[in-house]
Amino acid sequence: MPPLLQMRDIALTLGGEPLLNGADLSISAGDRIAIVGRNGSGKSTLFRIAAGEIAADRGTRFVQPSARLAYLPQEPDLSGSRTALDYVLAGLSELDAAHSARALMADLGLDPAADPGRLSGGEARRAALIRALSADPEILLLDEPTNHLDLVAIEWLEARLAASRSALALISHDKRLLADLTQTTIWLDRGRTRRLDRSFGAFEAWRDMKLEEEELERHKLDRKIAGEEHWLRYGVTARRKRNMRRVAELSELRRERREARRTVGLAGMTAQDTKASGVLVIEAERINKAYDGREIVRDFSIRVMRGDRIGIVGANGAGKTTLINLLTGSLGPDSGMVRLGANVVMASLDQGRASLEPATTLVDALTGGGSDYVTINGERRHVLGCMRDFLFAPEQARTPIGKLSGGERGRLMLARALARPSNLMVLDEPTNDLDIETLDLLQELLGDYAGTILVVSHDRDFLDRVATSVIVGEGDGRWVEYAGGYSDMVAQRGRGLAGLLAVPVAAAEKAERPAGARAAPRRKLTFNERRALETLPQRIDELRADLEALELKLAGADFAVREPAAFLDATKAYAGLRDALSGAEDEWLGLEILREELERQ
Numbered sequence: 001m002p003p004l005l006q007m008r009d010i011a012l013t014l015g016g017e018p019l020l021n022g023a024d025l026s027i028s029a030g031d032r033i034a035i036v037g038r039n040g041s042g043k044s045t046l047f048r049i050a051a052g053e054i055a056a057d058r059g060t061r062f063v064q065p066s067a068r069l070a071y072l073p074q075e076p077d078l079s080g081s082r083t084a085l086d087y088v089l090a091g092l093s094e095l096d097a098a099h100s101a102r103a104l105m106a107d108l109g110l111d112p113a114a115d116p117g118r119l120s121g122g123e124a125r126r127a128a129l130i131r132a133l134s135a136d137p138e139i140l141l142l143d144e145p146t147n148h149l150d151l152v153a154i155e156w157l158e159a160r161l162a163a164s165r166s167a168l169a170l171i172s173h174d175k176r177l178l179a180d181l182t183q184t185t186i187w188l189d190r191g192r193t194r195r196l197d198r199s200f201g202a203f204e205a206w207r208d209m210k211l212e213e214e215e216l217e218r219h220k221l222d223r224k225i226a227g228e229e230h231w232l233r234y235g236v237t238a239r240r241k242r243n244m245r246r247v248a249e250l251s252e253l254r255r256e257r258r259e260a261r262r263t264v265g266l267a268g269m270t271a272q273d274t275k276a277s278g279v280l281v282i283e284a285e286r287i288n289k290a291y292d293g294r295e296i297v298r299d300f301s302i303r304v305m306r307g308d309r310i311g312i313v314g315a316n317g318a319g320k321t322t323l324i325n326l327l328t329g330s331l332g333p334d335s336g337m338v339r340l341g342a343n344v345v346m347a348s349l350d351q352g353r354a355s356l357e358p359a360t361t362l363v364d365a366l367t368g369g370g371s372d373y374v375t376i377n378g379e380r381r382h383v384l385g386c387m388r389d390f391l392f393a394p395e396q397a398r399t400p401i402g403k404l405s406g407g408e409r410g411r412l413m414l415a416r417a418l419a420r421p422s423n424l425m426v427l428d429e430p431t432n433d434l435d436i437e438t439l440d441l442l443q444e445l446l447g448d449y450a451g452t453i454l455v456v457s458h459d460r461d462f463l464d465r466v467a468t469s470v471i472v473g474e475g476d477g478r479w480v481e482y483a484g485g486y487s488d489m490v491a492q493r494g495r496g497l498a499g500l501l502a503v504p505v506a507a508a509e510k511a512e513r514p515a516g517a518r519a520a521p522r523r524k525l526t527f528n529e530r531r532a533l534e535t536l537p538q539r540i541d542e543l544r545a546d547l548e549a550l551e552l553k554l555a556g557a558d559f560a561v562r563e564p565a566a567f568l569d570a571t572k573a574y575a576g577l578r579d580a581l582s583g584a585e586d587e588w589l590g591l592e593i594l595r596e597e598l599e600r601q
Contacts, residue, residue: 001028001029002028002064003026003027003028003064004027004028004029004063004064004067004138004139004167005025005026005027005050005061005062005063005064005067005069005139006025006026006027006060006061006062007023007024007025007026007046007049007050007056007059007060007061007062008024008059008060009022009023009024009058009059009060010022010023010024010025010046010049010056010058010059010061011023011056011057011058011059011191012042012045012049012054012056012057013057014045018191019042019045019191020042020045020046020049020056020191021190021191021192022191022192022193023042023046023059023188023191023192023193024193024195025046025050025169025186025193027139027167027169028167029138029167030167031167031168031169031183031184032167032168032170032181032182032183032184032199033168033169033170033182033183033184033185033186034170034172034178034181034182034184034185034186034199034200034203035047035169035170035171035186035188036171036178036185036186036187036188036200036203036436037187037188037189037435038189038435038437039408039433039434039435039438041188041189041190042188042191043143043171043188044073044074044143044171046188047071047073047141047143047169047171048073049061050069050071050141050169051069051071051141052069053071063139064138066138067137067138067139068093068135068136068137068138068139069137069138069139069140069141070091070131070132070133070135070137070139070140070141070166071132071141071143072128072129072131072132072141072142072143072145073128073143074143074144074147074171076124076125076127076128078116078117078119078124078127078128079116079117081116082116083112083113083114083115083116084105084110084111084112084113084114084115084116084119084123084127085101085102085105085112085113087116087127087131088101088105088112088127088130088131088134089101090131091131091132091134091135092131092134092135093135100134100136101130101131101134104130104133104134105126105130107156108126108129108130108153108156109126110123110126110127110130120148121147121148122148122149122150122153122316124148125145125147125148125149126149126153129142129145129157133160133164136165136166137166138166138167139166139167139169140164140166140167140168140169141169142168142169142170142171142172143171144171144172144173145157145170145172146172146174146177146458147432149458150314150315150316150458150497151313151314151315151458151460151496151497151498152315152316152497152498153316153498154174154177154458154460154498155496155497155498156498157177158177158180158181159498161181162180162181168181168182170182173431173433173434173435173436173439174459174460174461175200175436175439175459175461175462176459176460176461178199178200179199179200179201179461182199182200183197183198183199184196184197184198184199185198185199185200185202185203185206187203187207194210201579201582202575202579204436204440205574205575205578205579206575208571208575209568209571209572209575212560212567212568212571213568216560216564216567216568276306276343276423276450276451277306277341277342277343277344277345277423277424277451277452278306278341278342278343278344279305279306279341280303280304280305280306280341281304281305281306281308281340281341281344281424281452282302282303282304282327282328282338282339282340282341282344283302283303283304283337283338283339283341284300284301284302284303284326284327284336284337284338284339285301285336285337285338286299286300286301286335286336286337287299287300287301287326287333287335287336287337287338288300288333288334288335288336288477289319289322289326289331289333289334289477290334290477295476295477296319296322296323296477297319297322297323297326297333297477297479298476298477298478299336299477299478300323300336300478300479301336302327302471302481304327304452304454305452306341306423306451306452307450307451307452308452308453308468308469309446309452309453309455309466309467309468309469310453310454310455310467310468310469310470310471310481311455311456311457311463311466311467311469311470311471311485311486312324312454312455312456312457312470312471313456313457313458313463313470313471313472313473313486313489313497314472314473314479314497315473315497318473318475319473319477320428320456320473321428321456323471323473323479324426324428324454324456326338327454328340328346328348328424328426328454343423344423344424345421345422345423345424346422346424346425346426347417347418347420347421347422347424347425347426348417348425348426348427348428349413349414349416349417349425349426349427349428349430357401358400358401358402359400359401359402360400360401361397361398361399361400361401362387362392362396362397362398362399362401362404362412363383363387363397363398365401365412365416366383366386366387366412366415366416366419367383371383372384374386374419383397384397386415386419389415390411390412390414390415391411391438392408392411392412409433410430410432410433410434411434411438414430414434414442418445422451423450423451423452424451424452424453424454425446425449425451425452425453425454426453426454426455427453427454427455427456427457428455428456429456429457429458430442430455430457431457431459431462439459439462443462443465443466446466447465447466453466455467460486460487463485463486464485464486464487464488465485466485467484467485467486468483468484469481469482469483469484470482470484470485470486470488470489472489472493472497487589490593491589491592491593491596494596529591529594532587532588532591533588533591533592533595536584536587536588536591537588539584540581540584540585540588543577543580543581543584544581546577547574547577547578547581550570550573550574550577551574553570554567554570554571554574
């Protein structure tokens with residue numbers, strides 16, 4: 001069956017630099033495709049070309065004439081519409097049912113009569129999503145659909161997309177969303193696309209393997225150049241014709257090496273240490289806070305100990321930032337007591353990046369102004385070195401902050417927060433606008449951080465990797481703490497924030513039951529499910545042991561150089577073991593959640 005949309009050899013140059021150079025994209029009926037790549041790699045531009053908004057310098061684009069395409073841009077433009085409903089309906093054809101759009105607006109709590117100019121970022125994103133989803137298209141292109149959405153809306157969107165019949169191509173930094181929804185991954189890297197016919201869950205190991213192979217090829221090229229240079233110096237004694245050919249080949253090798261477009265570097269993050277806090281960092285006892293008669297926090301108590309990593313989640317407007325301000329002492333409770341422990345030194349990152357003045361230059365934002373140096377962990381460093389750690393080019397030193405992209409502003413705020421001495425780090429939506437690689441490094445840094453962390457986030461994967469407990473806004477000012485990360489909270493709570501069951505088997509069976517039919521007998525675990533619950537823990541332990549053994553082998557200083565073929569085999573084996581471990585853990589967790597759910601019936 002021919003694809004619904006096909007683009008081949010797409011090239012586009014912006015500002016004198018090639019952004020896309022031979023990129024391909026093919027979308028067929030039923031596809032679920034993740035589009036991934038570094039910030040600035042051209043993902044959004046590729047979508048704009050696919051949607052027909054801009055033309056490529058080179059390449060072909062074909063869309064089936066009968067296929068309807070809906071596109072959600074990263075920055076939707078709602079200007080020119082009188083109401084939110086007018087904006088949504090303007091994107092629908094006469095074949096589309098307006099009642100579907102109104103139903104989706106009710107689902108997402110968006111007022112149809114709202115003035116588009118007064119909508120928040122999250123409300124504008126909801127309106128644009130409703131416009132795209134209501135069209136019921138054959139091809140659905142979504143660029144960062146979860147930006148500005150809370151966890152309730154994210155979980156609703158994931159369920160909606162999972163049930164959609166549209167072919168889906170998705171750009172997102174939400175790893176959980178990508179892993180749950182996609183079957184194919186397209187990696188846009190240095191202007192070209194590479195295709196992996198597996199879900200995003202397998203992408204990172206595959207990407208690392210590809211980069212290892214590239215590094216090995218570069219190493220071989222370097223050695224070949226060194227050998228030719230030695231011949232050029234000491235071996236020019238043969239016939240002139242052959243000599244000239246080898247000189248030309250050496251020149252070509254040098255050109256290849258010089259022009260090789262290496263992968264963009266990774267941010268090198270280091271947190272500024274300070275003297276440890278006391279064992280007890282924060283103690284809150286029966287605190288209450290209300291605004292205009294509405295309870296934001298009601299009768300909440302907690303003890304935060306040194307080294308805790310606490311995630312705070314809830315719907316937009318639930319009071320997450322208010323709770324953070326109460327716990328850190330920047331806001332007083334109406335009643336109750338909050339006490340900070342001894343020696344607490346706090347660094348914070350606010351959600352709105354409000355402390356960034358648009359006219360302030362990048363250098364002044366990092367140094368505080370009046371200097372070209374920063375001090376981190378007692379080491380005085382030139383600001384250009386700190387900029388390189390966070391992937392800023394030297395020529396950006398005097399760039400006003402107002403000219404930076406969202407991702408660049410996010411990296412800048414992280415650099416400022418991490419450079420401050422602290423033993424308590426307060427992060428409000430730190431993952432906003434960060435690409436996947438930078439997210440990984442942030443998670444590693446927070447894992448190594450010696451102090452205590454309070455973090456507000458809508459990123460489920462990030463919370464699973466970072467948090468030791470999660471505080472959830474349950475409504476009416478009630479907040480409840482659950483041990484573990486986000487997935488652990490869902491398992492204990494029995495549902496996500498959108499009210500979706502962790503394993504919606506019962507709901508699916510009920511939906512498929514014919515009207516008037518008797519309810520099926522009470523669901524029980526099958527023999528295979530019971531056996532898997534018993535055997536999977538041992539399997540998981542064995543896989544972890546194998547991974548640890550392989551990690552030690554790969555860590556050998558000269559393994560890659562001494563035995564390159566064996567090193568590649570070991571790298572592939574490591575990726576396979578990691579995928580197997582992740583699959584076994586996911587299977588066990590799903591079965592355990594199902595068991596608990598069935599016991600509650």
